[in-house]
Amino acid sequence: WLDDAVFVDQSPIGKTTRSNPASYVGAFDCIRAIFARARLSKERNYTAGTFSFNSGDGRCPTCGGNGFEHVEMQFLSDVYIRCPDCDGRRFRAEVLEVKLADKSIADVLEMTVAEALTFFADQGELVRALQPLVDVGLDYLTLGQPVPTLSGGEAQRLKLAGHLAQTAEALHRKGTKKKTVLNDHLLFLFDEPTTGLHFDDVAKLLRALSKLVDAGHSVLVIEHNLDVIAAADWIIDLG
Numbered sequence: 001w002l003d004d005a006v007f008v009d010q011s012p013i014g015k016t017t018r019s020n021p022a023s024y025v026g027a028f029d030c031i032r033a034i035f036a037r038a039r040l041s042k043e044r045n046y047t048a049g050t051f052s053f054n055s056g057d058g059r060c061p062t063c064g065g066n067g068f069e070h071v072e073m074q075f076l077s078d079v080y081i082r083c084p085d086c087d088g089r090r091f092r093a094e095v096l097e098v099k100l101a102d103k104s105i106a107d108v109l110e111m112t113v114a115e116a117l118t119f120f121a122d123q124g125e126l127v128r129a130l131q132p133l134v135d136v137g138l139d140y141l142t143l144g145q146p147v148p149t150l151s152g153g154e155a156q157r158l159k160l161a162g163h164l165a166q167t168a169e170a171l172h173r174k175g176t177k178k179k180t181v182l183n184d185h186l187l188f189l190f191d192e193p194t195t196g197l198h199f200d201d202v203a204k205l206l207r208a209l210s211k212l213v214d215a216g217h218s219v220l221v222i223e224h225n226l227d228v229i230a231a232a233d234w235i236i237d238l239g
Contacts, residue, residue: 002218005187008159010152010195017066018054021113022143024158025165027129031143034123035105040098051098051105053090060086109144116143132164135208137201153196160208163188167215186217194225206231 013019022028032051035041041050050058053065063069063083067090071079082088089096089106096104103111103119111119113133120126133139136157141150150158163186190209194202202225209219210231221228229235 001185002187003185005189006163007189007191008156008163008193009191010156012152013147013150013155013158015148017146017148019147020109020144021133021138021141021147021158021161022109022116022130024147024162025129025132026169027116027126027143030123030126030129031105031108031120034120034126035098035100038098038100044094044098046095046098050095051091058091058095060090060092062086063090065090110142112140112142114139128168129165132161132168132208133158135164135204135211136161137197137204151196153193156190156193157205160190160193160205164208164211167212167217184216188212188217188219190219190221190223192223193221194223194228199227202227 013024020028022031029048032048035051036046036048040046046058049056053059053067055065059065060067060083062085066083067086067088068080068082071081073079083090086092089104090109091104091106096106098104100108101119108116108119113130117127117130117134117139120130133141138154138157138161141154147155147158188209193205197205206228209221212219221232223229
């Protein structure tokens with residue numbers, strides 16, 4: 001009855017500073033594609049790859065798209081210095097000349113999720129990719145915030161947002177009769193996802209979990225929060 005099981009805990013997502021909320025839910029691909037369609041991009045033959053700080057010629061050659069330089073100290077903690085050439089903006093100056101409504105790709109990465117949804121309100125695919133971040137209460141994060149800087153609770157909710165984004169894309173593909181690669185029935189395991197959350201955020205979390213159930217998945221939550229317990233279809237009381 002189950003295709004797979006997914007354990008969503010509060011462990012760090014990764015150590016690379018190149019990963020951010022926008023890339024985690026697939027929104028950064030949409031953003032780069034939008035910038036590649038800009039008039040100046042077409043005149044200069046820029047592609048979506050030009051607006052990547054992970055590879056290609058568009059990233060700052062000094063810091064390699066990191067936005068900072070890593071200085072190893074022999075007896076002290078390593079030091080991270082803002083890149084002197086790109087000033088932490090990760091891209092070449094000529095790439096930052098491509099703008100949408102006076103916003104460069106670096107400016108967009110500094111937007112919060114809520115600001116980006118307003119700015120790109122007419123971009124349906126991008127809105128669909130960013131909406132899961134709002135659904136789990138992470139609309140205050142900036143699109144380019146490195147995932148290692150997230151708290152344990154934020155990391156757990158970002159993982160949930162990633163699965164919600166996959167589910168939304170699968171449902172969209174199903175509606176357009178495109179091939180979907182998402183398993184039909186997953187078992188999601190959550191370990192106290194409400195830790196540190198405000199009551200309003202708990203309500204958002206419950207709505208997000210309900211979306212997984214509505215999509216045909218099963219959710220098992222280890223939790224003491226009474227609101228979560230009250231929303232459960234089945235309760236297993238241990239101890």
